[in-house]
Amino acid sequence: MSCLETLKENGLKLTPQRRLIADYFHDSGSHLTAEEIIAHVHEKMPGVNKSTIYRNLDIFESIGCVLKSESGNHVIYHHTEEGHHHHLVCIKCGKNVDCDEMLFWPVEKTLRDKYAFRVDFKHQVINGLCENCGKQP
Amino acid sequence: MSCLETLKENGLKLTPQRRLIADYFHDSGSHLTAEEIIAHVHEKMPGVNKSTIYRNLDIFESIGCVLKSESGNHVIYHHTEEGHHHHLVCIKCGKNVDCDEMLFWPVEKTLRDKYAFRVDFKHQVINGLCENCGKQP
DNA sequence: ATCGTTATTGCACCCAGTTGCAATTATACA
DNA sequence: TGTATAATTGCAACTGGGTGCAATAACGAT
Numbered sequence: 001m002s003c004l005e006t007l008k009e010n011g012l013k014l015t016p017q018r019r020l021i022a023d024y025f026h027d028s029g030s031h032l033t034a035e036e037i038i039a040h041v042h043e044k045m046p047g048v049n050k051s052t053i054y055r056n057l058d059i060f061e062s063i064g065c066v067l068k069s070e071s072g073n074h075v076i077y078h079h080t081e082e083g084h085h086h087h088l089v090c091i092k093c094g095k096n097v098d099c100d101e102m103l104f105w106p107v108e109k110t111l112r113d114k115y116a117f118r119v120d121f122k123h124q125v126i127n128g129l130c131e132n133c134g135k136q137p
Numbered sequence: 138m139s140c141l142e143t144l145k146e147n148g149l150k151l152t153p154q155r156r157l158i159a160d161y162f163h164d165s166g167s168h169l170t171a172e173e174i175i176a177h178v179h180e181k182m183p184g185v186n187k188s189t190i191y192r193n194l195d196i197f198e199s200i201g202c203v204l205k206s207e208s209g210n211h212v213i214y215h216h217t218e219e220g221h222h223h224h225l226v227c228i229k230c231g232k233n234v235d236c237d238e239m240l241f242w243p244v245e246k247t248l249r250d251k252y253a254f255r256v257d258f259k260h261q262v263i264n265g266l267c268e269n270c271g272k273q274p
Numbered sequence: 275a276t277c278g279t280t281a282t283t284g285c286a287c288c289c290a291g292t293t294g295c296a297a298t299t300a301t302a303c304a
Numbered sequence: 305t306g307t308a309t310a311a312t313t314g315c316a317a318c319t320g321g322g323t324g325c326a327a328t329a330a331c332g333a334t
Contacts, residue, residue, distance in 0.1 A: 015299080
């Protein structure tokens, strides 16, 4: 189901600004930073205020169209239609590798069983050292 | 070994501002937000600039005296002498429970074995639903 | 105790993201 | 097609955190 339909289902209005953001997610892969989204929207519709964009990204997140993950310095938005997975980002060389979504299942299970605490790890960004960079001191 | 000694060992100077921050960590438990630290420093030494405080917190982190964890909206600093663990924070009621440090060991192992990726999960802040809040819809 | 070096501070300004509020606009309905 | 109304936008100002740079201060050597 498209993001725009989901908006309507939640009683939200379909504004040109929202259409622009949703189209961008559909057209250009799954991972977009706030910067990229703002740049794209401004290119197509120069007057749009950044707060409108941030507010709409939050709304798309709250209706489940988009996942927001924090990667230390910046924020990444991930179109949920692309499926779930995690990211391994090397803090030295910046290499970015996708990682199976079941990585955190044992953690989720432990938290559920031992702490009665419910967590759903979706689209985490994990910083560490890749094979090459891990060898060097 | 005290933070102040560690400073010297790393060729860093022992300024009154640093002494104030280090003392605060020693005196008042392990978990402090940037806000709390700034408030405390300002109380004791009103003129200190916030950038001085942030820079010193980064330095204490880089020499291993303090761990910095990001919890979505704010940043938490944790005095490393208190031992390692993680935090479960309920997104509904805000309840905060400590959690064993070995929680992420299986994840670290998988990343090492399958992805040759090295990560050290230290003092994570995990947002989810606690037992009570998980029951209610 | 003084001095020179080098780290550190304060300042002023930047940046991404957020918020309250008045003006605007998408939509349901007549 | 026009209108009422609630959602949305743009604005302006704010927030937490960070940065480059000149002035200052800690500290080892004399």
